[in-house]
Amino acid sequence: MSISAQEAAHRAASDAERVAxxxxxxxxxxxxxxxxxxxxxxxxxxSYILLFNSAGEICVHRRTLSKALYPGYWDVAAGGMVQEGESYAESAARELAEELGVAGVPLIEHAHFFYDAPESRLWCTAFSAVCDEPLRLQPEEVLEARFISIEAALSEVAHKLYCPDSLLALQRYLANRPLR
Incomplete structure (x- = not known):
C-alpha cells in the first residue's frame, strides 16, 4: 500500500507542526x-471528538495510509494533537472542522485522561457533538466515514483495526455520560 505525493507532503507538514x-x-x-x-x-x-447524529449513531471513519500512527485503522473520534498555545476545546473545534467538515456545533466535554502507550503519550480530553449535516471528509486524513450504533462500533473492534486511543476516549465517554 503506497501513499500519494499529496498525502506524503501533508504528513511531512504535520510532523513539523508545533504541538503542546x-x-x-x-x-x-x-x-x-x-x-x-x-x-x-x-x-x-x-483532543477527541465523538460525533453523533440525532439518531444517536456514532461516526466512525477510516484513517488514510499516510497517517504516522495507526494508518488505515478505523477511528471512533475525530481529533488530533493540540497545537502549541491552543486549548483542548480550540483543538477539538479545529480538528472536527478539518477532518469531517463539521463546524459551529456545540462541543460537550466529557473526560480528561492520560493515554500512555509506546507509540504515544498524551493527556487527552474527550468531547462529543451532534450533527446531521453531510460530512466533508479531508482527503489527506480520512478515507471513508459512516454512522453506526455504538454497539456495532464496539463489536467491530473484534475483527477490524481501531485506534486504541480513541477507543479509550469512547470508553471514558460511556462511563461519564449522563443517564437519560
Whole structure:
C-alpha cells in the first residue's frame, strides 16, 4: 500500500507542526514538533471528538495510509494533537472542522485522561457533538466515514483495526455520560 505525493507532503507538514508539550501533571512545558514529541517519548495533548447524529449513531471513519500512527485503522473520534498555545476545546473545534467538515456545533466535554502507550503519550480530553449535516471528509486524513450504533462500533473492534486511543476516549465517554 503506497501513499500519494499529496498525502506524503501533508504528513511531512504535520510532523513539523508545533504541538503542546506537557509534563506528567498536564502542565505546559512549551511546544515541539510532532516528530520530536514521538522520537523523544515526550507527553503531548490530544483532543477527541465523538460525533453523533440525532439518531444517536456514532461516526466512525477510516484513517488514510499516510497517517504516522495507526494508518488505515478505523477511528471512533475525530481529533488530533493540540497545537502549541491552543486549548483542548480550540483543538477539538479545529480538528472536527478539518477532518469531517463539521463546524459551529456545540462541543460537550466529557473526560480528561492520560493515554500512555509506546507509540504515544498524551493527556487527552474527550468531547462529543451532534450533527446531521453531510460530512466533508479531508482527503489527506480520512478515507471513508459512516454512522453506526455504538454497539456495532464496539463489536467491530473484534475483527477490524481501531485506534486504541480513541477507543479509550469512547470508553471514558460511556462511563461519564449522563443517564437519560
Amino acid at each position: 508539550w506537557v509534563d506528567e501533571a498536564d502542565s505546559p512545558l512549551g511546544g515541539v514538533s510532532r516528530l520530536e514529541l514521538r522520537q523523544r517519548g515526550l507527553i503531548g495533548r490530544g
